[in-house]
Amino acid sequence: MSAASIIIHPGAVIVFEGLDQTGKSTQLKRLQAAVPANSTVFAHMPRGFTPFTKQLYTALEGEADTERPRSGLAQQLAHLACHAESICHLVEAARTQSLILDRWWWSTIAYGWYGGSVEQSGLSESSFRDLVHTIWHPIVPSIVFVFLEPHYVDDNNTHGVKAGYRALVDEHPDLAVIVPSAGEDATYALIADALLAHGLASIAVGA
Numbered sequence: 414m415s416a417a418s419i420i421i422h423p424g425a426v427i428v429f430e431g432l433d434q435t436g437k438s439t440q441l442k443r444l445q446a447a448v449p450a451n452s453t454v455f456a457h458m459p460r461g462f463t464p465f466t467k468q469l470y471t472a473l474e475g476e477a478d479t480e481r482p483r484s485g486l487a488q489q490l491a492h493l494a495c496h497a498e499s500i501c502h503l504v505e506a507a508r509t510q511s512l513i514l515d516r517w518w519w520s521t522i523a524y525g526w527y528g529g530s531v532e533q534s535g536l537s538e539s540s541f542r543d544l545v546h547t548i549w550h551p552i553v554p555s556i557v558f559v560f561l562e563p564h565y566v567d568d569n570n571t572h573g574v575k576a577g578y579r580a581l582v583d584e585h586p587d588l589a590v591i592v593p594s595a596g597e598d599a600t601y602a603l604i605a606d607a608l609l610a611h612g613l614a615s616i617a618v619g620a
């Protein structure tokens with residue numbers, strides 16, 4: 414398929430989720446290059462859209478340990494603050510264009526709950542999930558691509574987080590497409606084929 418060859422249908426909400434260092438960003442860049450400019454909103458959810466959400470991301474990704482929050486609950490609440498701040502923008506994008514999310518609430522549950530740090534704070538799973546659901550319920554995805562095979566070692570990829578993603582996939586078998594370990598081109602072909610097969614995208618005329 415040549416560059417600028419896919420049209421994502423208006424209203425489609427496509428999510429990329431999974432462990433760190435699994436090739437999500439590479440595939441998102443390829444997809445971005447394949448869709449017409451300004452037809453689809455691409456959102457990296459840890460970063461959001463505004464100076465406030467971008468500052469939150471910078472704070473969470475601080476170079477030194479001392480710059481980052483020590484509390485796992487604080488860390489996830491900061492992520493959720495970014496999500497809450499972004500949700501109107503996401504709803505508008507899904508309503509008027511199409512939307513591709515680089516992470517959404519599965520990251521919060523997988524890293525925060527299944528990673529164990531939120532549970533340590535004493536908050537119950539149901540209260541945490543209620544909060545997450547309250548923020549995210551206006552966004553209904555069409556498909557969630559789940560990347561679970563890291564190419565490099567990353568300390569964030571604990572056993573609990575991976576198990577969490579598997580639990581989320583089991584909870585939502587209708588939405589989740591697990592991306593198998595494969596080369597960059599084969600992975601891109603799998604994603605493009607899944608979008609076409611689910612009726613979420615078409616090949617651009619003349620591509």
Ligand SMILES: Cc1cn([C@H]2C[C@H](O)[C@@H](COP(=O)(O)O)O2)c(=O)[nH]c1=O
Pocket residue numbers: 433458459489492493516517518520521522524525569
């Ligand atoms: C969106 C989100 C990301 N994360 C984690 C996943 C990654 O390890 C890290 C940064 O994400 P990134 O690799 O997409 O920049 O933040 C959470 O812990 N909770 C969340 O809600």
